[in-house]
Amino acid sequence: MKKDQKTSASSTSRETFDDRRMEIIIGRLLQTGVLLAAVTVLVGGVIYLTTHANQPANYQTFSSESANLRHPSQLLHLLKIGDASAVIQIGILLLIATPVARVAFGVIGFAIERDRLYTIVSLTVLAILLFSLSR
Amino acid sequence: MPLALFTSLVFAGSLTAGLLGAMTGLGGGVVLVPLLTLAFHVDIRYAIGASLISVIATSSGAAAAYVREGFSNIRIGMFLEVATTTGAVFGAFLATRIPTRTLAIVFGLVLLYSAWLSWQQTHHPETTPHSRNPWSDRLGMSGSYPDGSGSQCAYTVDRIPAGFATMFGAGTLSGLLGIGSGAVKVLAMDRIMRIPFKVSTTTSNFMIGVTAAASAGIYLQRGYINPGLAFPVMLGVLAGSCSERGYCPKHASPCCASSSPSSSLLSV
Numbered sequence: 017m018k019k020d021q022k023t024s025a026s027s028t029s030r031e032t033f034d035d036r037r038m039e040i041i042i043g044r045l046l047q048t049g050v051l052l053a054a055v056t057v058l059v060g061g062v063i064y065l066t067t068h069a070n071q072p073a074n075y076q077t078f079s080s081e082s083a084n085l086r087h088p089s090q091l092l093h094l095l096k097i098g099d100a101s102a103v104i105q106i107g108i109l110l111l112i113a114t115p116v117a118r119v120a121f122g123v124i125g126f127a128i129e130r131d132r133l134y135t136i137v138s139l140t141v142l143a144i145l146l147f148s149l150s151r
Numbered sequence: 152m153p154l155a156l157f158t159s160l161v162f163a164g165s166l167t168a169g170l171l172g173a174m175t176g177l178g179g180g181v182v183l184v185p186l187l188t189l190a191f192h193v194d195i196r197y198a199i200g201a202s203l204i205s206v207i208a209t210s211s212g213a214a215a216a217y218v219r220e221g222f223s224n225i226r227i228g229m230f231l232e233v234a235t236t237t238g239a240v241f242g243a244f245l246a247t248r249i250p251t252r253t254l255a256i257v258f259g260l261v262l263l264y265s266a267w268l269s270w271q272q273t274h275h276p277e278t279t280p281h282s283r284n285p286w287s288d289r290l291g292m293s294g295s296y297p298d299g300s301g302s303q304c305a306y307t308v309d310r311i312p313a314g315f316a317t318m319f320g321a322g323t324l325s326g327l328l329g330i331g332s333g334a335v336k337v338l339a340m341d342r343i344m345r346i347p348f349k350v351s352t353t354t355s356n357f358m359i360g361v362t363a364a365a366s367a368g369i370y371l372q373r374g375y376i377n378p379g380l381a382f383p384v385m386l387g388v389l390a391g392s393c394s395e396r397g398y399c400p401k402h403a404s405p406c407c408a409s410s411s412p413s414s415s416l417l418s419v
Contacts, residue, residue, distance in 0.1 A: 035225050035226065043214055054386060057386060058386060061383065064382065065158060070154070072152065072153060073154045075194060075380055100378075105378050108371075111204060111207050115207060115210075119232070144237060
């Protein structure tokens with residue numbers, strides 16, 4: 017700490033130290049999120065393949081994915097009856113939640129650093145993300 | 152084609168796309184979408200949906216590795232994410248409104264442009280010296296990065312409004328085409344805002360996941376994300392880009408001297 021204060025004229029150096037810690041925690045958060053999502057998608061994918069293996073693959077014509085998969089309450093119901101698509105969808109939702117969690121953590125981190133400007137900046141990003149997800 | 156065979160082929164293709172994307176610095180998306188639409192005859196809307204998911208995965212997966220090296224700047228990233236996420240929401244809305252033919256044409260143009268950009272990036276010198284912009288400190292964006300010999304190399308940020316506007320464009324492209332548009336993000340930071348190349352590429356990687364998440368919500372609602380297709384694509388691209396990162400050498404360049412930055416850092 018002492019060395020930090022000596023080397024920098026302002027508080028910049030101390031802030032970068034805190035930012036650095038925040039970045040490392042965020043890095044771990046992202047890694048964990050991706051790993052969790054990948055495992056879930058893999059499990060869902062294996063079930064999906066074993067139950068649908070011999071069906072023809074058809075992604076040539078676009079038909080919006082069934083509404084059941086897009087609503088959390090319906091998704092949970094599908095999950096209970098062991099629907100493979102629902103398991104994959106949960107993994108995808110986990111993956112999308114990972115960067116959202118990173119921004120949310122940024123809000124907390126900047127608030128701890130008492131950086132009002134960047135707390136507001138990260139809150140703005142979080143608001144845009146939540147707006148998009150709630151559409 | 153039976154589903155099992157189709158899925159295996161898509162997985163193999165995505166793995167190659169992830170590997171190529173990470174190696175060339177173009178990112179998985181720009182290789183993946185043409186592959187899915189042209190070789191596998193997948194509707195472009197499903198293709199961009201699956202690609203966007205893989206973009207979130209690779210960006211978030213890579214971030215931890217970049218963080219350790221200490222180049223990324225979380226403040227620059229967060230600040231510019233206001234622009235990229237707004238752009239991404241706008242782009243995703245556009246994607247649901249314009250005809251798929253137009254979408255394909257825009258995609259082709261962006262593919263050519265980002266190929267040209269990343270080719271250029273490997274040939275240009277370090278950032279030009281510039282006068283200190285007072286807003287760089289006011290917005291807390293000035294920073295430093297390790298130069299490889301134990302000391303820190305300080306930098307400031309310039310031309311913030313122009314960079315912000317370009318980031319909005321990068322976000323729009325990302326939301327419109329389901330790609331990371333890392334090349335445009337690096338262009339905004341490195342060329343316009345005069346941020347050192349390594350800081351630009353690693354910060355860009357950090358931003359890509361958040362940008363993509365902003366359009367993912369809209370894609371999900373519109374049914375662009377097909378679980379059966381997204382799963383081999385996501386796992387394939389993730390595996391491909393991870394294995395490429397394994398080969399990526401640790402490179403330390405002397406502070407502020409001209410260096411030949413690896414384009415693989417441009418990722419996604």
